Amino acid sequence: xxxxxxxxxxxxxxxxxxxxxxxxxxxxxxxxxxxxxxxxxxxxxxxxxxxxxxxxxxxxxxxxxxxxxxxxxxxxxxxxxxxxxxxxxxxxxxxxxxxxxxxxxxxxxxxxxxxxxxxxxxxxxxxxxxxxxxxxxxxxxxxxxxxxxxxxxxxxxxxxxxxxxxxxxxxxxxxxxxxxxxxxxxxxxxxxxxxxxxxxxxxxxxxxxxxxxxxxxxxxxxxxxxxxxxxxxxxxxxxxxxxxxxxxxxxxxxxxxxxxxxxxxxxxxxxxxxxxxxxxxxxxxxxxxxxxxxxxxxxxxxxxxxxxxxxxxxxxxxxxxxxxxxxxxxxxxxxxxxxxxxxxxxxxxxxxxxxxxxxxxxxxxxxxxxxxxxxxxxxxxxxxxxxxxxxxxxxxxxxxxxxxxxxxxxxxxxxxxxxxxxxxxxxxxxxxxxxxxxxxxxxxxxxxxxxxxxxxxxx
Ligand SMILES: *Cc1c(COP(=O)(O)O)cnc(C)c1O
Numbered sequence: 001x002x003x004x005x006x007x008x009x010x011x012x013x014x015x016x017x018x019x020x021x022x023x024x025x026x027x028x029x030x031x032x033x034x035x036x037x038x039x040x041x042x043x044x045x046x047x048x049x050x051x052x053x054x055x056x057x058x059x060x061x062x063x064x065x066x067x068x069x070x071x072x073x074x075x076x077x078x079x080x081x082x083x084x085x086x087x088x089x090x091x092x093x094x095x096x097x098x099x100x101x102x103x104x105x106x107x108x109x110x111x112x113x114x115x116x117x118x119x120x121x122x123x124x125x126x127x128x129x130x131x132x133x134x135x136x137x138x139x140x141x142x143x144x145x146x147x148x149x150x151x152x153x154x155x156x157x158x159x160x161x162x163x164x165x166x167x168x169x170x171x172x173x174x175x176x177x178x179x180x181x182x183x184x185x186x187x188x189x190x191x192x193x194x195x196x197x198x199x200x201x202x203x204x205x206x207x208x209x210x211x212x213x214x215x216x217x218x219x220x221x222x223x224x225x226x227x228x229x230x231x232x233x234x235x236x237x238x239x240x241x242x243x244x245x246x247x248x249x250x251x252x253x254x255x256x257x258x259x260x261x262x263x264x265x266x267x268x269x270x271x272x273x274x275x276x277x278x279x280x281x282x283x284x285x286x287x288x289x290x291x292x293x294x295x296x297x298x299x300x301x302x303x304x305x306x307x308x309x310x311x312x313x314x315x316x317x318x319x320x321x322x323x324x325x326x327x328x329x330x331x332x333x334x335x336x337x338x339x340x341x342x343x344x345x346x347x348x349x350x351x352x353x354x355x356x357x358x359x360x361x362x363x364x365x366x367x368x369x370x371x372x373x374x375x376x377x378x379x380x381x382x383x384x385x386x387x388x389x390x391x392x393x394x395x396x397x398x399x400x401x402x403x404x405x406x407x408x409x410x411x412x413x414x415x416x417x418x419x420x421x422x423x424x425x426x427x428x429x430x431x432x433x434x435x436x437x438x439x440x441x442x443x444x445x446x447x448x449x450x451x452x453x454x455x456x457x458x459x
Contacts, residue, residue, distance in 0.1 A: 031419040032080040036066040039079060058426040061411040065426070066418070071098035073437035076423055084423035085442045089433040091425075092240075092272050092297035095356075095385060096346045097437025103301050103342045110338035116330055123337035130344050131299065131307060134280045136289045137268070141309035142318055143332045147271035147296030148176025150306035151234075153318075153326045154294050155180065158232035158265045160324040161314050166230045168222050168264075170213045172242030172399025172429075173235050175269050175294075179204035213245055213398040216254040223262040232292075233259050234267040237282035240431035241272070242399040244381045244388025252288040259291070265314075271296035271306065272431070275344065277384045278353055285384075298347075301339030304330075352436060356385035359443050360434045363387060366447030373451070375459035376409065385434040402429060409457060416453030422446050 043050035051057045051065070058065045066078040074097055076084045089095065096103065110123070128141050144150050155178075159165055167180060175181040182196040183205045209226070211218035213235070223230055233255055239245035259266040268290040270281040275298040278285040283293065292310035299305055309315060317324045346352070364382035367389055371378035377393035390396050391406040391413070410428040417424050422445075425432060 031082055031421075033064070033066060033082075035079045037064060039067045040064050055425075055427055055430065060407075060427040060429075061414045063411070063415055063418075063426070073097040073099070074435055074439070074442055082421065084418070084421050085438070085446055086423045087432040087434065087446075088423060088425050089435050090302060092276060092433050093300060093302045093343075095276060095298050095433070095435050096301075096343055097435045098302070100343075100346065100437075102346060103339055106338045106342040107303075107335055110334050113334065115335055116333055118329060121332070121334055121337070123334055123341060124332040127299070127337045127340050127344070130341065131295065131309065134284075134344070135270075135274065135293055135295070135309065136280055136283050137291065137293045137311070138309035139312045140315035141295075141307050142315070142326065143337075144306040144308070144326075144328055145304050145330055145333075145336075146176070146306045147269075147294065148178060148306070149328070150271060150294040150296055150308045151175040151181060151269060152178040154267055154292050154308040155232065155234070156326065157308070157310075157314065157317060157324055158234075158267060158292060160317050160322075162231045162263070162265060164229050164231040164264070165207045166209060166226055167207060168209045168211060168219060168230055168233045170235050170239075170398075171210050172213060172245070172402060173239055173269070174241035175234060175236075176271075180208050183208045183210055212400055213239060213242075214248045214251050215398065216251065216258065219255065220258055223258060223264065228263065230262060230264040232265040232267050234269060236272065237268045237270065237286065237288075237290075238273050238277060238383060238386065239399075240386060240388075241429070243390055243396065243402045243405070243429045244386060244431040245396055245398065245402065246381045246383060247286070248397060252282075252286055256288055256290070265291040267292045267294070269294045273386070274298060275347055276386055276433070279347060298343060299340045300336050301341075301343035303333070303336035303339045305333075305336045305340055346436070353384055355436060356434060357383075359438055359440065360385050360387050362440070363434065363443045363446060364389070366443065367450050370447060370450045370454050374454040374457075376454060376457070377406075377459075386431050387434070388431045390428065412457050413450075413453055416456060417449055420449035420452065422449045 040050050049057045056065055068076050069079050070077045074085055076086045131141050132138050179200045182200050209222050256266055268283055271294050274281040274295040283289055294308045296306040316322050319325045360382050364387045378389055378391055379396055380389035391409045392404045394401055394404050396402050405428050407428055414424055
């Protein structure tokens with residue numbers, strides 16, 4: 001095996017980019033993956049599957065990942081010198097574009113003061129105030145280091161507050177990798193918690209019940225069967241982790257009414273949708289206020305952050321104000337706070353969400369038309385800077401519907417787009433993201449690449 005450490009001058013390091021590469025956002029020469037393949041082989045010996053988060057390995061599209069060297073604005077450059085228009089945006093955080101100069105300046109200024117204090121600092125209060133001002137359900141917030149941590153903590157809090165144990169979640173919704181969230185949704189209305197991964201004891205998921213998304217009757221049936229036992233109904237108010245699925249009119253309102261009727265809390269997991277669907281998230285845009293909200297991704301501006309919040313009466317149960325324990329060595333980290341504050345400031349400027357909506361709608365319509373023009377069944381959704389397309393002719397209202405998609409076709413589409421310099425999420429079951437750095441020209445190039453790719457694929 002070749003040496004592993006990639007120092008500035010190490011032969012395995014990517015070559016410095018030429019001026020032309022830096023300036024041109026799309027692939028100009030033939031697509032090459034020699035170095036990515038080499039790095040991936042090496043990485044597989046060092047880290048499970050060669051990655052630190054599974055979907056990055058491109059397994060679900062039956063291919064291999066490219067190794068990213070650098071990101072700027074809407075673009076990525078890989079170690080072979082290919083460049084891409086990026087629609088993953090680090091899975092959501094890069095909403096103002098990668099390496100935004102103002103975010104980098106803020107980080108630089110913060111870094112000069114030290115990288116972690118493990119003590120109270122003012123930037124925490126600034127970001128907290130911004131989150132509280134923006135998100136309707138949040139009167140008080142606690143910062144953590146990831147979305148997973150936010151979800152774990154919020155469930156503990158819901159249980160502490162209600163004195164009840166059961167969680168109702170929805171199939172296809174992802175709430176991080178905590179044991180109690182890793183429950184497979186079986187067929188039928190309700191599936192009693194069976195773990196989705198080895199290593200998760202049955203006892204950890206015994207209190208997790210699952211309903212199909214957009215199915216209020218299924219939720220009410222569960223609430224009725226378990227009177228006074230359900231602590232919370234938790235969902236992605238727009239699903240991004242089963243592909244993109246939007247709530248049908250009345251679904252979120254219905255959940256609010258049901259949770260109130262049965263004394264459970266309503267939790268919106270807005271880790272993905274917070275500050276993306278609108279500045280105040282899905283809850284602001286759709287006008288339904290949950291009891292508790294998880295955040296992550298965008299609020300860290302590309303650094304590791306999560307947060308959870310809600311009404312003061314509930315949040316005051318969190319230690320040290322109250323008895324529910326939750327802590328973190330690096331929580332409220334000054335660099336993460338600085339990146340988050342600047343990112344929210346940029347998002348708050350007038351016209352940002354209108355811009356995201358406009359370019360993303362144009363992209364979504366272009367992709368849908370391309371699919372239909374070449375005879376492919378396709379449906380999907382788009383709200384603000386988030387979009388998704390399923391290769392199926394059935395309407396997709398839940399994960400069960402999403403699973404009717406043609407995954408082989410998606411894999412071919414994904415590869416064709418990658419080779420044409422368009423970096424899409426490597427799974428049919430992931431949403432796509434745009435940013436303020438994507439231009440009309442980027443969108444047009446993307447649609448053109450999609451037309452070429454879809455033309456090649458037999459319907
Ligand atoms: C990404 C995500 C999480 C997990 O966040 P991590 O930072 O990856 O731990 C939880 N919930 C939703 C809705 C997400 O999209």
